[in-house]
Amino acid sequence: MKKTLFFALPLGLSLLLSPAAFAAQDSQPKYEPRVAAHRGASGYLPEHTIPAKTMAHALNPDYIEQDVIMTKDGVLMVMHDPQLDTTTDVAKKFPNRHRDDGKYYAVDFTLPEIETLTVTERFDPKTGKAVFPNRFPTDSGIGFRVPKFEDELKLIQGLNKSTGKDVGVYVEVKEPAFHAREGKDITKAVIDMLDKYGYNSPDAKSILQIFDYDAVKAARDKGWKGELAMLVTKGGQHLTDDKKTHAWLMTPEGMADVAKYATIYAPGFTLLAEPTADGYKITELADLARKNGMKVHSWTLRKDQPWPGFKDTKQELDAAFKEIKLDGLFSDFPDVVVEYLEENGLRPKE
Numbered sequence: 391m392k393k394t395l396f397f398a399l400p401l402g403l404s405l406l407l408s409p410a411a412f413a414a415q416d417s418q419p420k421y422e423p424r425v426a427a428h429r430g431a432s433g434y435l436p437e438h439t440i441p442a443k444t445m446a447h448a449l450n451p452d453y454i455e456q457d458v459i460m461t462k463d464g465v466l467m468v469m470h471d472p473q474l475d476t477t478t479d480v481a482k483k484f485p486n487r488h489r490d491d492g493k494y495y496a497v498d499f500t501l502p503e504i505e506t507l508t509v510t511e512r513f514d515p516k517t518g519k520a521v522f523p524n525r526f527p528t529d530s531g532i533g534f535r536v537p538k539f540e541d542e543l544k545l546i547q548g549l550n551k552s553t554g555k556d557v558g559v560y561v562e563v564k565e566p567a568f569h570a571r572e573g574k575d576i577t578k579a580v581i582d583m584l585d586k587y588g589y590n591s592p593d594a595k596s597i598l599q600i601f602d603y604d605a606v607k608a609a610r611d612k613g614w615k616g617e618l619a620m621l622v623t624k625g626g627q628h629l630t631d632d633k634k635t636h637a638w639l640m641t642p643e644g645m646a647d648v649a650k651y652a653t654i655y656a657p658g659f660t661l662l663a664e665p666t667a668d669g670y671k672i673t674e675l676a677d678l679a680r681k682n683g684m685k686v687h688s689w690t691l692r693k694d695q696p697w698p699g700f701k702d703t704k705q706e707l708d709a710a711f712k713e714i715k716l717d718g719l720f721s722d723f724p725d726v727v728v729e730y731l732e733e734n735g736l737r738p739k740e
């Protein structure tokens with residue numbers, strides 16, 4: 391009798407315990423890093439055009455990126471620079487409309503004016519030469535256009551419907567302080583548009599990203615409920631001098647502070663893997679961000695422009711996903727990252 395009990399109890403206990411034990415195992419989050427198509431499939435077609443976004447969707451990223459600026463008449467458009475010089479023919483069409491610095495600011499042009507511009511592959515306005523010489527020709531003569539932000543959201547939702555996929559949006563508010571000086575609350579406008587299309591929730595497939603620390607904080611007051619990425623770079627923003635704030639965001643104090651608002655810490659990759667005399671060195675930054683409860687995303691993998699300290703794309707991807715264990719990576723070539731993750735068992739095959 392004693393003997394039977396001895397055996398029966400552990401068996402009963404193990405039967406009782408095992409479902410709980412399995413449940414605990416299941417609740418362990420699997421490491422499945424996310425891929426963001428940087429400015430669309432910008433390695434293959436001119437950045438931030440509808441064709442580049444359409445191709446990106448076909449390459450199966452988790453997210454497609456939008457950089458958002460605002461026109462003089464308050465329309466949100468998808469474009470990387472607040473100036474129109476480096477990706478459009480604005481200097482030919484509106485030769486006298488530049489500011490004193492010689493640049494053409496989108497905020498000085500109306501929607502009907504911007505809609506007349508032709509977008510090309512990125513070029514140096516001084517020389518006219520392509521920034522990435524092996525990409526789509528700058529002289530194709532194809533009438534690519536600057537898309538409205540709203541149209542791009544409709545495009546992605548339409549493609550999700552017609553393909554049965556669930557590709558998300560990863561939306562950057564460009565230069566909020568500059569837009570504020572121009573009398574425009576671009577952060578609020580972007581949040582309202584995302585809200586209109588069902589993206590304003592922590593469960594939605596959407597991420598808001600901003601380089602401006604004050605705007606990251608303000609995004610919560612302006613109603614943003616979803617994932618929020620603090621972009622970090624040594625140089626700070628282009629049109630507002632906030633280098634000191636970015637240096638602070640890399641300290642334990644700054645990190646703890648921004649973690650109250652941001653769910654994702656997103657520094658440029660060279661801040662996570664610094665170049666050294668004979669290669670690269672992983673910094674403490676990713677660990678520090680995780681200790682503060684944030685995920686770590688980074689940018690930008692380009693197979694035609696390796697990060698300093700790296701030999702090739704394979705070495706970059708190994709560092710990103712096997713050493714730093716990034717939670718997400720932007721790439722101009724999203725297919726390259728998707729393929730790597732699939733081959734390394736970090737992403738289910740399509």
Ligand code: CA
Nearest residue numbers: 455456457562
């Ligand atoms: Ca961006």
